[in-house]
Amino acid sequence: MKNRLRVLRAENRWSQADLAEKLGVSRQAVNAIETGKHDPSLTLAFALAETFGQSIEEIFCPKEQNN
Amino acid sequence: MKNRLRVLRAENRWSQADLAEKLGVSRQAVNAIETGKHDPSLTLAFALAETFGQSIEEIFCPKEQNN
DNA sequence: TTAATATGTAATGTTAGCCTTACATTATGT
DNA sequence: ACATAATGTAAGGCTAACATTACATATTAA
Structure with missing residues (x-):
């Protein structure tokens, strides 16, 4: 499942x-x-x-979204 | 984790x-x-x-919510 | 450049979330 | 009352999501 974690983490300047x-x-x-x-x-x-501070739906994308 | 599935299912009159x-x-x-x-x-x-037709947050409650 | 930090990944183990099959109990409808 | 439907649960199996430890490769900073 696609997600925006890398970007969100970068915005906060947090390491993994x-x-x-x-x-x-x-x-x-x-x-x-x-x-x-x-x-x-x-x-x-x-x-x-x-x-x-975001919803699960804002962070994760369950659909296969072919790009 | 608490959830509202039983109620939502009843509203739709669906069996498990x-x-x-x-x-x-x-x-x-x-x-x-x-x-x-x-x-x-x-x-x-x-x-x-x-x-x-509801968000995950509307259906599930992750907090221990004492009562 | 060297040292420190960050990231990726592998091996191995445990547990939780699914499966199927099966049976017992409870509720509903005729 | 009887048959059917719905729910709860147990056993046993599989895989994915965690853990720990360890090592290799970036990336960043002094």
């Missing part, structure tokens, strides 16, 4: 490790989500939404 | 099996989510949101 710490997950988990290897759990998606 | 079929998951998966045994995957949460 910074974000991981805020979320209480491993840096590898953040990396895997950002690079599209995993989808986050719903709980983690909520945590990301709260961290960035 | 009906909803499961619309979502493309098993009836047991719907039951487990409804009864709080599992959280849905983010993908399934998006599908539920679309099915009920």
Whole structure:
């Protein structure tokens, strides 16, 4: 699933490790989500939404959107 | 995580099996989510949101909300 | 350039979210 | 009352989403 994490993280000037710490997950988990290897759990998606002050729908895009 | 699935399903007069079929998951998966045994995957949460025409945030409540 | 930081990824393990099958119980309708 | 539909749950299996540790490769800063 596509997401805007890299951009949101850049806007806040947070490293993957910074974000991981805020979320209480491993840096590898953040990396895997950002690079599209995993989808986050719903709980983690909520945590990301709260961290960035945006809705889950604003951060994640479930549709295959062929570009 | 708390959710409003039972109510939303009742409003639409759908059985768990009906909803499961619309979502493309098993009836047991719907039951487990409804009864709080599992959280849905983010993908399934998006599908539920679309099915009920509501946002994920309107359907699910991640906070422990004591009562 | 060198050192520090950031990112990507691999290996291995655990758990949670799905599956199927099956059965018990509860609710609904005739 | 009886048959059907709906719900709850259990067992057993599979995979994805986490974890930890470790290492390689950027990237940044002094």
